[in-house]
Amino acid sequence: MTHQIAVIPGDGIGREVTPAAVEVLESLEIDFEFVEADAGDAVQAETGEALPQETYDLAASADATLFGAAGDTAADVILPLRTAVDSFVNIRPAKAYPGIDAVRPETDLVFLRENTEGVYAGHEDRLTQDVSTLTRVVTESASERLAEFACEYVDGDDHDGFSIVHKANVMRETDGLFRDTVKSVADEHGVETEEVLMDAFATRVCLDPEQFDVVVCPNLAGDVLSDLAAGLVGGLGLLPSANVGPDRALFEPVHGTAPDIAGQGIANPAATIISAAMLLKYLGYDEASAAVHDAVEATLENGPRTPDLGGDATTADVTAAIIDRL
Amino acid sequence: MTHQIAVIPGDGIGREVTPAAVEVLESLEIDFEFVEADAGDAVQAETGEALPQETYDLAASADATLFGAAGDTAADVILPLRTAVDSFVNIRPAKAYPGIDAVRPETDLVFLRENTEGVYAGHEDRLTQDVSTLTRVVTESASERLAEFACEYVDGDDHDGFSIVHKANVMRETDGLFRDTVKSVADEHGVETEEVLMDAFATRVCLDPEQFDVVVCPNLAGDVLSDLAAGLVGGLGLLPSANVGPDRALFEPVHGTAPDIAGQGIANPAATIISAAMLLKYLGYDEASAAVHDAVEATLENGPRTPDLGGDATTADVTAAIIDRL
Numbered sequence: 015m016t017h018q019i020a021v022i023p024g025d026g027i028g029r030e031v032t033p034a035a036v037e038v039l040e041s042l043e044i045d046f047e048f049v050e051a052d053a054g055d056a057v058q059a060e061t062g063e064a065l066p067q068e069t070y071d072l073a074a075s076a077d078a079t080l081f082g083a084a085g086d087t088a089a090d091v092i093l094p095l096r097t098a099v100d101s102f103v104n105i106r107p108a109k110a111y112p113g114i115d116a117v118r119p120e121t122d123l124v125f126l127r128e129n130t131e132g133v134y135a136g137h138e139d140r141l142t143q144d145v146s147t148l149t150r151v152v153t154e155s156a157s158e159r160l161a162e163f164a165c166e167y168v169d170g171d172d173h174d175g176f177s178i179v180h181k182a183n184v185m186r187e188t189d190g191l192f193r194d195t196v197k198s199v200a201d202e203h204g205v206e207t208e209e210v211l212m213d214a215f216a217t218r219v220c221l222d223p224e225q226f227d228v229v230v231c232p233n234l235a236g237d238v239l240s241d242l243a244a245g246l247v248g249g250l251g252l253l254p255s256a257n258v259g260p261d262r263a264l265f266e267p268v269h270g271t272a273p274d275i276a277g278q279g280i281a282n283p284a285a286t287i288i289s290a291a292m293l294l295k296y297l298g299y300d301e302a303s304a305a306v307h308d309a310v311e312a313t314l315e316n317g318p319r320t321p322d323l324g325g326d327a328t329t330a331d332v333t334a335a336i337i338d339r340l
Numbered sequence: 341m342t343h344q345i346a347v348i349p350g351d352g353i354g355r356e357v358t359p360a361a362v363e364v365l366e367s368l369e370i371d372f373e374f375v376e377a378d379a380g381d382a383v384q385a386e387t388g389e390a391l392p393q394e395t396y397d398l399a400a401s402a403d404a405t406l407f408g409a410a411g412d413t414a415a416d417v418i419l420p421l422r423t424a425v426d427s428f429v430n431i432r433p434a435k436a437y438p439g440i441d442a443v444r445p446e447t448d449l450v451f452l453r454e455n456t457e458g459v460y461a462g463h464e465d466r467l468t469q470d471v472s473t474l475t476r477v478v479t480e481s482a483s484e485r486l487a488e489f490a491c492e493y494v495d496g497d498d499h500d501g502f503s504i505v506h507k508a509n510v511m512r513e514t515d516g517l518f519r520d521t522v523k524s525v526a527d528e529h530g531v532e533t534e535e536v537l538m539d540a541f542a543t544r545v546c547l548d549p550e551q552f553d554v555v556v557c558p559n560l561a562g563d564v565l566s567d568l569a570a571g572l573v574g575g576l577g578l579l580p581s582a583n584v585g586p587d588r589a590l591f592e593p594v595h596g597t598a599p600d601i602a603g604q605g606i607a608n609p610a611a612t613i614i615s616a617a618m619l620l621k622y623l624g625y626d627e628a629s630a631a632v633h634d635a636v637e638a639t640l641e642n643g644p645r646t647p648d649l650g651g652d653a654t655t656a657d658v659t660a661a662i663i664d665r666l
């Protein structure tokens with residue numbers, strides 16, 4: 015069976031790290047068909063559209079999508095792409111790697127971020143010259159779907175349970191609905207949960223990240239807290255992510271376009287290659303996924319390393335070393 | 341001139357650290373009249389009301405209020421109390437102290453958090469069985485008032501400018517209005533600003549807190565990011581805060597009721613005493629304020645220390661040592 019993979023490099027180093035990840039996937043004995051498409055600042059400058067309809071349609075029909083990064087147009091690209099794959103959960107592992115400088119090397123977290131609503135539902139109005147409003151939306155159905163996924167995830171990946179992170183002491187109705195729904199689904203599945211207020215989580219995760227494991231949270235909380243965890247493991251550079259929907263999914267590194275080093279061939283491809291490993295797992299290739307993970311970890315630990323990690327290797331060197339280790 | 345100070349110890353260690361701070365204020369040659377009032381879980385259990393009307397009225401008429409902590413009723417107590425003093429800005433310094441374990445000892449930040457609106461404006465609805473909404477409110481007038489305060493603050497306290505932290509790439513109208521308004525007030529005053537997305541801030545402040553100084557942000561962003569900074573300096577235990585309004589203000593430690601150690605007389609009074617130092621500054625006693633700050637710092641550095649900092653001193657010992665050093 016051929017898997018069609020949409021490849022959307024985007025801007026900046028997205029154009030370097032995405033091909034690197036494709037190279038790794040191509041080195042495996044799996045039948046992929048890669049179809050490339052444009053998105054981001056460059057295509058916006060050319061055509062006036064950051065996300066051309068054919069790119070959207072491709073992501074909406076491919077088995078999986080690999081996305082690099084977009085510049086100023088990031089929100090105009092990534093938010094509709096999440097919709098294109100009907101993604102209801104954003105999986106964001108944040109793990110420190112041996113040998114990589116980290117504020118909290120013991121960090122090993124996975125965020126399961128609601129990916130459709132909250133403030134991202136985005137109904138905004140300027141009611142008067144003075145007053146603007148945004149309608150934050152939380153539904154029982156989206157919370158349920160996320161919770162079902164979270165329960166399967168902790169079972170399949172051998173976790174003890176998950177933390178529900180929210181701000182229901184202030185957003186009583188909306189985050190209250192989120193918390194109660196997620197908790198009752200977990201209870202039905204016999205999955206253990208604890209509740210943590212999002213502000214308290216921010217303090218506690220810095221003091222002792224090992225007290226947390228899988229974190230289930232609303233959209234904006236997931237955005238900010240996973241970036242916080244990124245800070246604890248040494249930056250966005252190594253973090254992969256998966257936007258999963260019922261029938262397809264989109265994989266992207268958490269980092270941006272890194273305009274300061276774009277075009278030099280020295281971007282670190284690790285986060286995108288780990289994202290490709292998540293893609294492999296999503297398609298059912300658990301062994302290949304584990305092999306890619308291991309090859310990336312071995313390369314992070316033993317080199318070659320790109321300049322962001324203190325080395326002087328190129329993107330191509332690192333990619334070749336990872337493929338060698340497969 | 342007599343200054344009337346409302347004293348609201350609340351629950352748990354609030355009942356121990358608030359009297360300690362009052363003792364420090366009493367040791368100064370300033371004419372204070374302290375009036376105590378109830379709030380929190382205990383009074384709720386007794387009377388059904390976490391914030392009795394007379395406590396609200398007292399805070400709304402006193403020159404300043406010193407608040408300890410409240411338990412499960414925290415939101416029912418602190419949010420109306422902020423309204424009682426018409427507080428439009430929450431000042432939250434997050435600073436590591438010499439000799440105190442901190443993830444990032446170089447952290448020295450001040451958050452100026454919008455204190456009236458955002459998601460805290462809190463218009464929530466359960467539209468259907470499935471759908472709940474919250475109307476987030478951002479006004480030009482509140483953003484302006486905060487920005488005017490921030491400009492005075494950076495001038496008076498000798499800072500180079502401030503960072504505007506927001507999520508206007510997603511909340512375009514509301515956080516866009518916040519960002520544009522704050523920036524244009526700063527421009528008028530010739531105060532330098534930079535813009536940082538709140539998720540990027542979370543990463544960057546972990547990696548290198550020294551790149552930031554004064555941070556101006558919406559209400560929930562301030563809640564979460566100041567608690568993140570608390571994590572970087574070693575926990576909520578030492579952080580003071582001031583809720584400032586046009587005519588009065590409320591001062592409180594950022595920590596909670598610490599039920600595990602409440603009643604033992606070993607709570608660390610430092611955060612509440614530093615909050616009292618902020619109260620002194622607010623009332624114009626700059627020298628006394630600096631003296632209390634210095635005495636607390638000297639005591640943190642040289643002891644005696646409470647058990648949370650590895651010592652075996654009591655609240656009373658630490659308070660006496662601080663008064664001795666004045």
Ligand SMILES: CC(C)[C@H](C(=O)O)[C@@H](O)C(=O)O
Binds near residue numbers: 088089093237509539
């Ligand atoms: C670019 C932006 C809209 C996006 C988000 O807020 O989700 C980004 O921060 C992310 O986390 O992928």
Ligand SMILES: CC(C)[C@H](C(=O)O)[C@@H](O)C(=O)O
Binds near residue numbers: 415
């Ligand atoms: C208790 C809660 C309502 C409050 C807030 O969210 O503002 C607290 O977290 C704080 O920061 O003072």
